[in-house]
Structures are given as C-alpha cells and as structure tokens.
Amino acid sequence: MVRSHPRRRALLAVASVTVAAALSACTSSTSDPTDGGTSAAESSSLTIGLTYVPNVQFAPFYRAEQQGYFDEAGVDVTLRHHGEAEDLFGALTDGTEHVVVAGGDEMMQARDQGVPVVSIATLYTSYPVALIVPSDSEIQSPDDLAGHTVGVPGPFGETYFGLLAMLQEAGLTEDDVSIEHIGFTQQSALSEGHVDAVMGYQNNDVPQFAATGLEVRAVPIGDVPLVGIGLGTTDELTTTETEALRGVVAAVERAVADLVADPQLGVDAAVEEIPGTVDAEQEAIMHATMEATVPLYGEPGPGWGAHTGPWQEMSAFLAEAGLTSAIVPADEAYNNAFTDDE
Template identity: 35%
Template sequence: MKRTLLLAALLAGTASAQQNVTIGLGYLPNVQFAPFYAAQKEGYFRREGLNVTFKHGYVSELMPLLLQGKIDFVVGDAEDAILAHAQGAPVKYVMAMYQRVPVTVFSLGAKGITKPADLRGKTVGIPGAFGSSYFAFQALLDANNLTERDVKLAQIGFTQLDAVRSGRVDAAVGFVNNEPLQLRANGQKVNTLSVNAAYPMVGVGLITTEKNLQGFLGRKVTRAAQQGVALTVRDPARAFRDSASFIGSGGGTLDVLKASTPLMTSAFTRANAVGFSDPATWTKAIAFLQKSKQVPAGVKATDFYTNSLLSKTVK
C-alpha cells in the first residue's frame, strides 16, 4: 500500500513538474504543421518536461500575443521575425522548418501563363497585402519590370484553389506543395512561376522572444521541434498519422506532406541537421530587404536568427 502511494506521489510530482508552453501555429490546423503534431504525438515535448498547447490563428494576431507573453513561440515566415525585430521587438527566428519559401504563382494551363510577362493585365489572387506570399509576388513583378499597376490584384483570403479553379482569378499566389498539387491530382494542367530567384528568402520557421533564449525553455522546445522535423523528413507517412487527430479530414493529405518534405532539407541541413538556418541564405535575404528598404542598412543577418539552440545530432 505504502509503495503504491509513493509511486502515485512520484507520478503526480512528475506531472506537476511539466512546464506549460503554448505554440502558435498559424491560420488553421493543417498538415504543414506535421513536425509539431508529430513532436507532440511521439512524446518529444513531454520528454523535455513540456506540456505543449497549440494555438491556431493568423500570424498577425499571434505575434502580438508572443510579445505580450501570452504565448511562447510562433511558427511564421522569416519576414515576421525580421520586420518585427527591425521595429524594435525582441524576437528571434530559432529553427527553420522550411529552408526556402514555397511560394509560387499558379494558374490553369488554359490561361497560358508560362512566364512572368504573361501576368500583365491578368487578375491575380493573393491572400492579402501581407506575409511571404505578398512580398514574394512583389519581388517577382519587380524582377521582371512589372508593377502592381500592370496586374489586377484581388485580395481573396485563403481561397486561392477555388478562385483559380472557378475562373474568378486568372492566377493566384499559393504554395508549390499545396494548390498546384491538388489541381494536378484532379487531372488539370497547371503552370507555376517560381519566385525563388527573385525572392531569396528563408522559409517558415520557429520564432520566440529573446528572453526565451536565456534559459532552458528555448533549447527544450527547439530540440523537440527539431526532432519532429527529422521524423517528418524520415517518415512522412508516420508524421501524417501523428497529425490525423489534430487536422481532421480537411487539413491536407499525405501527398501534400510528401511534397513538403523536400522544402525541409538543403545541402546545408545535410551537412549539419534539419532545422539549421544557412547563414548564406540569411545574408542574401537581409541584403534583399535592405535593398528594398524594409530593414535598416546597418543591420546584419545574425541580428535576426540563431542556430544556437539546435543540435547537430538530430537526423
């Protein structure tokens, strides 16, 4: 009896020692967040002594909550961390989920949009005048001697797939691992325009406050999330199964996740480990934003990101 009570007390003590952490994952539950769902389901967070809760919403809503201390981490575009930090917010990008932006401009083959010049006079759908989709599209136009006045921009929220499929817009800005994939799965011919040459930006990743870099919390959360990325790359089918209870039936498919995993790796991660940010990519990204006067001329890339919380032993 005494042994049973002692065991119960020890278990209760272990449970109470778990540190509560809230991670903002953006918009709606979706397979794109599989590394975090997998880290939860596989017990990676729990092994670090963390009791993790996910909060979904627009990053524009989640970043203020991060700064107010109401949530602890946010998964967002690199630009979210860069622009917030440039305006004085004490935030840093601490783990890369995607090594490059997955943004693309997609259209049905019948529209004949095979090069950026074909966008002239066309109606192009964008989620809104914010985030990596909007910035990347602006860069694509600029690199091809076009301006927003040369196209008809339509702010359509996150309805790009239906808007293109129904003909409401001629093209839309979406993700290469999402909407074009779904259209092709339905037998439709799709044209895509890559933005990577015009917009050399770091992909979506984990952002936190500089305060969380000082203690153990940042390292624990990042280590567990990094393991989630590694599992997703290594075994997307397992990560998809882990995600099922979080995303339901409308949160994406295994094919979408499989198309996402190449975005999580690069030559740099193969030499180090998943989750690491390539300093060369960051240097190019900050130089681009400086040229477009979105960040001050005197800043350097390491002001905005760190690899210090990551482990090279995670594969």
C-alpha cells in the same frame, strides 16, 4: 479540409507589451545564469503557437508531442492554434506563447515594427510560395506576367512578399501587372477566371486545387531573397530558456526525420489532431501535402535548422520594397545557438 493559407497576417503596428509578461508565463525550474537558463535536469513549460487551425502542415509538432519527443528533451510543451483573426505575433508578445511558427521574412518585418522576435531554427530550407496558374495558361514563367492579373490574399504575409520578390527577380514592377486582393479565395478566383494567376503555397494549395478537379501548375518564382518558415521566440527567452528552446528544436528535428523517412507518419499524426472524421479524400490531400512538404525540410542531421538562407539579402529587399522602415540587421534577426551543429 481547412483553408490552405496557414494564418492571418495582421502584424502588430506597435509592440508595447513587455517581455516580462512572457517570462512570468514560463513555468521553469531555478535557472543558473552561468549556464544559459533552465537546468536540463528539470523541465520548462513552453507554449508553441501553430498559427492556424489544426492542419497537416503542423505534423512535425504533432508527431513530437505524440511520441514524447518534447518530454524526452525536458520540455513540457503545449501546442496552441491561433484564432481566426489573431495577430501572428500577438500571443508571443503578451506571453501567451513562447515559440511561434512563422516565416523568416515575417519575423524580420515584425522586428522592424518593435516586436522582439528572433528566429531560432529554420523549418523550411526553401521558400514555399509559388505562382499558381491553370495548366493550360500561357504563363510559363514570371517573365510572362506583364499585362496579367495576379490574385493575392492581401498586402501582407509570405504570398505578398513572394509576389513582390518574384516581380523584382523578373525585372517587372507592380505597374506591369494587375494585383487583386482576393482574400483567401485563391481557388475560386482562379477557377472562375477572375484572375489569371494566384500566389499560394506549392506544398499546400496545389494539392488542394488538384483535389477539386482544377488542373493547375506551380510556376517557380525564382531565386528570391526570402526565408521561409521557422521557429521564433523573444530575445529575452533566448537567454532565460536556452536549454528548453534547444530541446524544442531537437524534438522537432526528430519528428522531421520521422516524416522524411515516412510521410504517412505526418498524416497519421495530423489525423489525431483534426476534429471530426477525416475521410479518404481528405486523407489523400493530406498525404499529397506531406509528400510536397518533405523536400522543404532539408536533410535532418548535424546543422539542421541553422540559418543558412539569404538573411542579409532579405533585409535589404524588405527595406527596398517598403516592407520594413529600414534595414534590419540580419545577425539580430536570428540566433544559431539552438541548433545542433555536431
């Protein structure tokens, strides 16, 4: 099984690449500016960035491709997994990708840094990060963290954002705990006692820890002002590839509905994409991950994918925490024109 964290978080400090490169990479039919982009009668070619190696967490995209949902929506989709050290939004800004899977908080931070990324759909309706502790730990809630050591991959990404938001929610500061940057070694750091707790993904890390015999608990981090995984694209593509992007969101929703009805379909879809042979133990972990992920999707149907999370509050928090240089206007960071509200 691959490492649980979905991607490396080295965000772009400067995004000087023009969106014209992204547009030239889109193969689409003649667009009519009066109807919002590509004609539905013909297909566009879009690349979706799955920001990690093949993994069951990307099952909706595998399912949509394998079942022809993208094709039926009039979009020729290529799924692209990122390299080990690749910037999260690098391929989006240089035109290699047209859609990227990323956290709403990550998109907002990138936007502050000059990346013209905008969220077009919410994939996870609740934040997936949790505080993970040994099952016999005295830590029962974030309030108990004072004086303890918490491991996090580094000062970046959702696990770090979740840590800072959790501390604020609990009335604690970074000075009240010892924060260790442990890279992507949460499991060994926790099992060997190097840290008292780690930040990880409740739907991915916890099942993997359990599979190794490490008994852990996921401690909820509270009602934090953060938005989880969604689909991002560029400002420019929202106007030039409107119908194609709507097709992507609709196809992913169809796949999500399948997985909500039967999580095993997600496992089956992932097995087809993961190189090599998936043994019974690995498949069991994948199934546990899918079972834990399904509740994060919310209920498919009218309104699925809409940006109903705390975007305004997140903008204020990111600025206050120094994760953005200023408050990013929430209504510029997402666009609800691509979800089906009927």
